[in-house]
Amino acid sequence: MAIACTATTSFRTRMARSSSSITSSSDDEKEALDGRCAMRVGIVADDLTGAADSLVQFRSQGWESHLLVAEDSAMTCGAVPCVVSRSLDSRSLANDLAAQATAQTVSEMVRDGFDRVYVKVDSTMRGSIPGQIRGALDAWSRKAPAAFSVICPAYPGMGRVIVDGKLLVKGVPLQLSPAGSDPVDPVRSSELADLVPGAKLVRVAPDANGFIAELRRLGTPGSYVVVEAQREEDMQAIARAIDFFGSEVVPVGSAGLAGHLAGVWRARGQGMEPPRIMRRAPGRVVVAVTSVNEVSLRQADRLMQDWPAVAARRFLDPGLGDRPVPPRWARDVAGLGEPPVLLLQPRPGSSSGGGARASAPLVARSIATAVREFVLHGTGVSGLVLVGGDGARAVLAELGAQAVRLEGTLAEGVPWGRLVGGVAAGKTIVTKAGGFGEVDVLSSIVSTMIGMDGKYQ
Template sequence: MPTLGAIADDFTGATDLATMLVARGYRTVVTVGPDAVAGDHAVAAADAVVVALKSRTAPVSEAVASSLGALRALRAAGCERFYFKYCSTFDSTPQGNIGPVTDALLNAVDERRAVVVPAFPGTGRTVLDGRLLVHGEPLDESPMRHHPLTPMRDSDVGRLLAPQTTHPVRHVGLETVRSGAEALKAALDDPALPDALVVVDAAENEDLRTISAATLHHRLVTGAAGLALGLTGPRPGASRARAASRPGDPAVVLSGSASAATRAQVAHGRAHLPHRKLDIAALRADLDASVTELVGFARDCWQDDPRRPPLIYAVDDLRDLDQDDATPVASVLVEQALAACAVRLVGAGARRLLVAGGETSGAVITALGVRTLTIGSPIAPGVTWATAARGTGHADGEVDVALKSGNFGDTDIFTEAWSVLA
C-alpha cells in the first residue's frame, strides 16, 4: 500500500518525480488524474503514487479543485505524506497556480507551513539568496523570460510567490542549510515563525538531501523533483518497467515546446531525421486535414526507413514567438494537432512516442486514454521512458512514451533516446 502521494502540475513533471522516486527505492506508479488511483492493482502494490494533472496553466479554481481531488484520492489509497511537485523553473503567473494550490493543500492536511524548493542542481536549477538561477543565469535573464504561457520576469522566488498566496513568504538561506539537518529543522520549526511558505536555498544535491531530512516530519512538502534526492524508499533497487515495444517498432517525435533547449533539439533532429513543421494557419483553417497530412507523412517515413523516427514539431526559431500566431490560442491548436496525431499514429502501429513539452505531453496522454505510467529506462536527468497502460476499449494496448519537459534533455535526445529503450 502506498504511503507517499505526490501531485504533479503537469505530465512531464510527474514522470520526472517518479523517476527520482524509483531511483530512491520506491515502487512508483504515475496515474493520469485522480480517478485512475482507486481500484488500480498497480497502485495498491506501490510504495508511492504520483498523480499527473494538467493544472499548471489552468484557471486557478480548476487547478485548486483538481489538486484537492488528487489529495483525496491519494488519502483514500493510504498515503500519509504528500509532495506537491512543480517545475524547477517555477513556471507560473502572478495569479498562480503554485501559491493557491499550496495554500489549499496546506489547509487540507492541517499544516501551518511548507517549504518551497524549486532547486534541482542536476538540471542546472539552483536557489541562492532566494533567487532562482538557471545554469547560473537569473531566471528572468534565462530563456524562460520568453516562455509563451508563463514568461518568468523575476528571479526572486519570494516576490514571485507573494502575489499568489495568502501566507507570508519567508526565506531560509544557504548558511542555515549548510549547518545541517537538525539546525535547518529547528529554523523551520521555530515557534516564532508565522504560518508561512518558506523558500529554502539549495545549490548542490547535498543541500537538497539536508532539506529533505529536515522536513521528513512535514505532511506536505513542495518543490521540483530534486527534493526527492533525500528520500529513502523501502525497496533499494526498485525495479523499472520493461519496454512494451520492440526495437524496430514504429516511433515518432512530437514536439510542441518552444523552449530554447527544445529548439536546439529540433535543430539537431532536423539534421538527422525526416521532419515536418506544424502550419498554424493550416491548422486554424482545417485541423483535421492538416493532421491527416501529418499522419500520412509519418507513415511514409516508417516505410522508407523505420530506424529514423519522423519529427513533427511546432517551433524551431525564436522568431516564431514574435508572430501574431505565437499566442495561447495557437498553443491550444498545437496541443490539439499533436494529440490527434498521436492517437492516429498509435492506431496505425506506433509503439514508441517521444513527446516534448509539458502541455503537449498532457494533451497527448489524455487523448490516448492512458490511465497509468510505469517508469522504465532513464534517458537524461528529468526524462525517462515509461510504459503507458491505456484504458479499456483500446485495442492498441501498451505503448512506450517519453515525456520531456521543454527545458530538459541533451541536444541529441530526439535521435539518441531510443538506444536506452530496452
Template sequence: MLIGVIADDFTGASDIANTLTKGLPGEGGLLTAQYMGVPRGAAQSDVEAGVVALTSRSIPADDAVVQSLEALKWLLAQGCRQIVFKYCSTFDSTPDGNIGPVAEALAKRLGVKGVVVCPAFPGAGRTIYQGHLFVRDRLLSESGMEKHPLTPMTDPDIRRWLTRQTTEPVGLAAMETVGQGSDALREALAQAGERGETLVVTDAISNSDLEVIGAACADAPLITGGSGVALALPANFIRRGEARGTENSFAGIEGAEAILAGSCSGATRRQIEVHAKTHPTLAIDVDAVMSGALTGEQVLSFIEENSGRAPLAYSSGDPVAVAAAQEKYGREAVAARLDTLFGETARVLVDRGTRRLVIAGGETSGAVVQALGLGALRVGPEIDPGVPILTNAEGTLALALKSGNFGSENFLAKALDAMAGR
C-alpha cells in the same frame, strides 16, 4: 502507497516519477506509477509512490486549486503518508498564480505550515541561493525564461514572486541554515510555521543540499518543489523498513516510432536542429495549421512514409515568431489547434501500430497523453536527467515525455534507441 505526488503538467510528472524510482545511489527507489489525471479506481497494491499528472500549470488559479485538491483526496485515500506538490524547476507561473494558491490550499487542507518550497534541480543547472533561482550561471530572469510565451519569469526572487500569489507570509530558509544539516533545517521550518509562514523558500545548490532537505522533511505531510526535492524522500521509508528499494528493469519495446515536438524552448530547438541533420523532419507552420492548409493527415503521411528513420514533426519556433502567431490568432486559439493536431496525430499513429513516441513540451505531452487515453504508466529507466521511459500497463507502448528545457543535444534519437533497449 507511501508518497503521493500532485504534478502540474505531464512532463513534470515524468520527471519526479523518475526521481522517485531512482532514489539515492546505493539505496534504490520506490515502485512508482504515473497517472494521467485523477484515477477513478484504486491504485494497484504494490505501488509505493503515485504521481498524478494534471494540466493545471496555465489554467486559472481557482481551477488549478480544485483539480489539485481532488488529486490530494484520491492520494490520501490510497494511504499516502507524504504529499509532494511538483512544479517546474524554473517555477513556471505568473504573478496571479498558480503555484502559490495551490500550495497554500494543500497546506490548509493538510493543516500544516512551514512547508518547503524548493524548485532546485542541480542536475539540470537549477539552483536556489538566498531565495533567488538560477539557471546555471544566470538568474532565472536572464535565462530565456523571461520570454516564455505562457509563463514569462521576469523576477528570480522566488519569495517575492510567491508573495504576489499568496495571502500568508512567505519565509526563507537560506543556505546558512541548510548548510548546518537536517536538524537545523527542521527546526527552522518549525519556527517559520510558528511565525505564521505557510510557505518557506529553501535554498539548495547541490544534491547534498537536497539530501539535507529530504532528511529534514522525513515526517513532513507536505513538500513542494521541482523533482529534485524528492531525491532523498524514498530513503526515509527504505531506512525505516517500510519500503524495500526497487531496482529498475526494462527489456525494451521495438516497433514503429515517431517524435512530436511543440516546445519552443532553446534546448528543444537545438535538439531539433541536431536531429534534422541526419533524420527526416517536418516543420509545422502555424499559419498553415490555422488556415487549414496543413492537416493532421499530412503530418501522419510524413511520419508513416519515414517509418524506421526516426521522423520528427515539430511546431517549435523562436519566441519572436511564436509571439507574432499568438498576436495574430490569439494565444488560446493557437494552443488549442496545435494541441488537437498533436493529440489526434499521436492517437492515430498508435492505433496504426506505432510503439515508440517521444513528445517534447509540457502542453504537447498533456495533449498527447489525454488523446491516447492511457491509464497508469510504469516508470522505466532514465534516458537523460529528468526524463524516464514510460510504458503502458500492457507493455506495448513506450513514451518519453520531455520538458522543453531537458535533454542532451542528441536526445531525440537517443530516446528512441533507449526505448528499443539499445
C-alpha cells in the same frame, strides 16, 4: 482517482527518534508500516512531463510508480512503497483556479489515505505556483492541521540553484535565462520573494538540529518557507528535515528535491523493485515536440542534423475547433516503411497569432491527432517521444491511455515507461519537459530506442 491497496490498512504510532534532541510535534502521528500496504506518496504536478520526471525519481530508487492520465484511472498499490503522480495542467491557470484544481486532487489523496503529498512545480518557477501551493496546503491541512510548506525548486543536477534568495539557471539569473522569454509562461523575476509572495527564506545550516529548529520556528501553520540550495548535499539535508516533520510538511519543489525525498522515504520500504533498462524494440519512433521553448527547438534541430538518413520532420499548423482534422499526409506517411524516426512540430510562427498561450492547446491537439493516425495506421510504431507537457497530455488523451507505468530513466529528467490502456497499450513512451536537457538529448534518446550508437549518416 481510485488507489487500492492489497493489504488491510492500519496505523500505529512511530516513536520519536532517540538520536535527535529535537522533538517534532508531528512525531506522535507519523505512520509506520504495520500490517498495511507500504508507504504511499501522491504527486501533484502542473503539467504531464513534470509529473513524469518527478515520478521517475522514485522509480529509479525502487518505488512502484504510476502516472495517472485518465480521470477515472484506478491503480492497485501492493506491498512495496508506491507513488502515484497526476498532472493537473495548472501551469497556465490563474492562481485561484490552480488552487481549486490542486485542492481537489489533494483532498482525494487525503481521502484515499496517502501518507505524504509532493507538489511538483517547474524548476524555473513558471506558471501559477502560488495558487498550487495554497490549494495543496489548504487540502492537506485537513489531515495535518499544523501543516506548512517547505519550498525548494532548486535542481542542482540541471543547473538550477538558489543563492541569496535568487534562482539561477546555469549561473544566469532566472529572468535572463530562456525561462524569462518563454513564449507561454515567461518569468519576470529571479527573486523567490517575488515568485512566492509571503514566503520566509532560510538557508541550510551545517547543524541538522539547528536547521530543523529554524524550520520549526518559521513553519507556523499555513506558512510558506523557501530553502536555499546550491549542492546535492543541501538537497539531501532539506529532504531529511522534511522527513523529520512527517505529514506536517507539504514539500514543494522540482524533480531535484523529489529524488532526495524518494531516497529518504525509501528507508521505510521493503521489497523495492529495481528500475528497468530500456531494450530496443523493433519498430518506428514518433517524436512529438509541442513545446516552443527555445531549448526544445534547438534539440529538435540537432536531432535532424544527427540523423538525416533515418529521420523525417513534418511541420503542422494548429488545428481549428475542438477536433482538428488529421493532416492529409498523416496516413500516407504512417503507412510507409520509412522513415524509422518521424519528428512532428508546430510550423514555425504558427503560435504567434493570438499569442502562444492561446494557441498552445490547438498546437497540442493538432499534433496529438497526427500521432494517433500514425499509431492506428502506421507500420510498426513501437515508441513515442513526447516533448512538452501540454502536448504529452493531449497525445495520451487522444490515444485513450489510462496511465503510464514508469520503468526507468534515459537521462536526467527523461523518464520512460509503458502505456496502460487505450489504442497504444504496451508501447514505449518517453517524456521530456521542453526546457530540459542538453542540445543532443533527443538524438541520444532516439539512438537508444532504435538501437544505433552515434550519428547515422
